Amino acid sequence: MENTVQLNPTLEQIVLSPQQLLAHWQGHRGLTRRLIEAYPDEHFFSYSLGGMRPCSALIDEVLHMADQSMQGVISGNWPSYENGTEESPKATTKQQVLDQWDRVTEKIDAYWPQISPARFQEVDKAFGLYEGPIYWFLFYLIDNEIHHRGQAYVYLRTLGIEPPAFWDRPQA
Amino acid sequence: MENTVQLNPTLEQIVLSPQQLLAHWQGHRGLTRRLIEAYPDEHFFSYSLGGMRPCSALIDEVLHMADQSMQGVISGNWPSYENGTEESPKATTKQQVLDQWDRVTEKIDAYWPQISPARFQEVDKAFGLYEGPIYWFLFYLIDNEIHHRGQAYVYLRTLGIEPPAFWDRPQA
Numbered sequence: 001m002e003n004t005v006q007l008n009p010t011l012e013q014i015v016l017s018p019q020q021l022l023a024h025w026q027g028h029r030g031l032t033r034r035l036i037e038a039y040p041d042e043h044f045f046s047y048s049l050g051g052m053r054p055c056s057a058l059i060d061e062v063l064h065m066a067d068q069s070m071q072g073v074i075s076g077n078w079p080s081y082e083n084g085t086e087e088s089p090k091a092t093t094k095q096q097v098l099d100q101w102d103r104v105t106e107k108i109d110a111y112w113p114q115i116s117p118a119r120f121q122e123v124d125k126a127f128g129l130y131e132g133p134i135y136w137f138l139f140y141l142i143d144n145e146i147h148h149r150g151q152a153y154v155y156l157r158t159l160g161i162e163p164p165a166f167w168d169r170p171q172a
Numbered sequence: 173m174e175n176t177v178q179l180n181p182t183l184e185q186i187v188l189s190p191q192q193l194l195a196h197w198q199g200h201r202g203l204t205r206r207l208i209e210a211y212p213d214e215h216f217f218s219y220s221l222g223g224m225r226p227c228s229a230l231i232d233e234v235l236h237m238a239d240q241s242m243q244g245v246i247s248g249n250w251p252s253y254e255n256g257t258e259e260s261p262k263a264t265t266k267q268q269v270l271d272q273w274d275r276v277t278e279k280i281d282a283y284w285p286q287i288s289p290a291r292f293q294e295v296d297k298a299f300g301l302y303e304g305p306i307y308w309f310l311f312y313l314i315d316n317e318i319h320h321r322g323q324a325y326v327y328l329r330t331l332g333i334e335p336p337a338f339w340d341r342p343q344a
Contacts, residue, residue, distance in 0.1 A: 014186050015193050015292045016307040024311060049221065050329030120187045135188045139196060140339070143318050147338055150322025157222030166319055167312070 018120070021135075022112045025142050026105065027169035032062065032149050033101055034164040036094065039156065044094050047155060055155055058148040059097060064088065066141055067104045070111040072126055073119070073134055081127040190292070193307075194284045197314050198277065199341035204234065204321050205273055206336040208266065211328065216266050219327060227327055230320040231269060236260065238313055239276045242283040244298055245291070245306055253299040 016024070036044075036059060045056040060083060067088055072078035083090070088104075091097040120135040130137055153163045188196070208216075208231060217228040236255055244250035255262070260276075263269040292307040302309055325335045 015190055016187055016305075018187055020305075020307070021187050024308075028315075049326055050331075052326065052329055133188075133192075135192070136196075143200070143315075144338070146315050146318040147322040147325075150319040151326050153319075154221055154224065154323050154326040157224055159222075166316070 018112070018115060018117065021138065022108070023170070025138070026108065028142055028145055028149075029066075029101070029105060029108075031164060031166070031169050032059070032145055033098065033105075035149055035152055035156070036097060036101065038161060038164060039094070039152070040159065040161070041094050043155075043159060044097075045092075047159065049155060049158065052151065055152045056091070056097070058152060060090065062141075062145045062148055063097070063100055063104060065144070067100075067107065069126065069137070069141060070107055072124070073138070074111055074114045076122075076124055078125070078127050081129070190284070190287060190289065193310065194280070195342070197310070198280065200314055200317055200321075201238075201273070201277060201280075203336060203338070203341050204231070204317055205270065205277075207321055207324055207328070208269060208273065210333060210336060211266065211324070212331065212333070213266050215327075215331060216269075217264075219331065221327060221330065224323065227324045228263070228269070230324060232262065234313075234317045234320055235269070235272055235276060237316070239272075239279065241298065241309070241313060242279055244296070245310070246283055246286045248294075248296055250297070250299050253301070 036055075039055055044054070046054055048054045064083055064085070065081065068079055068081055068085070088100050091100060115134075120138075121133050123131065123133050124137070125131045126137045130140060132140075153166075156163045208227075211227055216226070218226055220226045232255060236257070237253065239260055240251055240253055240257070260272050263272060287306075292310075293305050295303065295305050296309070297303045298309045298312075302312060304312075325338075328335045
């Protein structure tokens with residue numbers, strides 16, 4: 001009698017599943033949200049180092065790219081990327097940023113199951129600008145967030161504030 | 173006559189392949205190498221902001237974790253993580269760091285094909301410290317590199333030096 005567990009062969013060969021990638025991204029987004037919360041209101045839109053953009057602008061980029069990416073990831077119909085939209089105007093307070101952040105978190109969760117399994121390997125031109133497989137573009141979004149959040153950690157440290165722990169992200 | 177291309181069904185369902193993950197990691201490592209090259213020798217081991225570690229220490233962590241991870245990723249036998257080993261002692265010049273970096277690049281390429289396809293989903297405790305699936309640990313290494321490199325970008329900007337372009341990484 002053959003009583004070994006018959007795993008789905010695809011499950012034995014995947015690096016990570018779409019659900020795990022979603023959890024990975026949302027884990028990073030949760031950490032970035034805690035970074036925004038920790039950031040002093042009076043410095044969020046103004047403080048910077050080395051001629052760089054303030055934290056608000058770094059977060060704006062990350063937030064709006066994620067927001068506007070979802071439709072294209074699913075359908076291949078890409079809007080032109082805009083740094084602020086009717087649905088999500090440029091925030092002028094930290095609370096507005098956090099509210100937009102939470103809206104995008106829900107949007108990603110809602111759109112994600114609509115990504116067809118074959119879609120991750122399809123080559124597309126995101127926002128008419130970023131050409132490559134969809135998995136590559138999704139990692140670009142995630143990596144860009146990590147990159148800018150790391151920069152905001154330095155801003156925070158020079159303001160004398162301890163950032164949230166980098167490793168503190170839930171697993172899938 | 174059925175003449176549509178019969179793709180391997182697993183290839184239609186994967187987010188990314190092990191080869192693509194390797195290329196993703198090495199693409200980031202290539203960018204980090206250019207960051208190290210761009211960093212002024214006289215500041216590499218000393219300059220910092222906000223009481224943080226200098227660039228050399230951030231890079232040391234990234235380099236040694238990658239170096240010492242490979243054996244465990246493949247076999248499940250983890251060394252204790254050490255910030256400097258006999259094979260790879262603590263560097264005292266930027267050129268030594270670059271040489272170690274290149275050695276680790278070759279090591280990752282050499283070990284990678286030995287990772288069994290099922291291994292990415294196996295739960296392990298990397299270095300006896302980081303518990304989770306292997307894919308998760310590999311992303312931890314990559315993300316930690318992006319995080320610290322982003323911090324080094326700020327150091328560089330405050331030194332008046334333009335860092336290499338973040339998006340300039342080859343695709344798989």
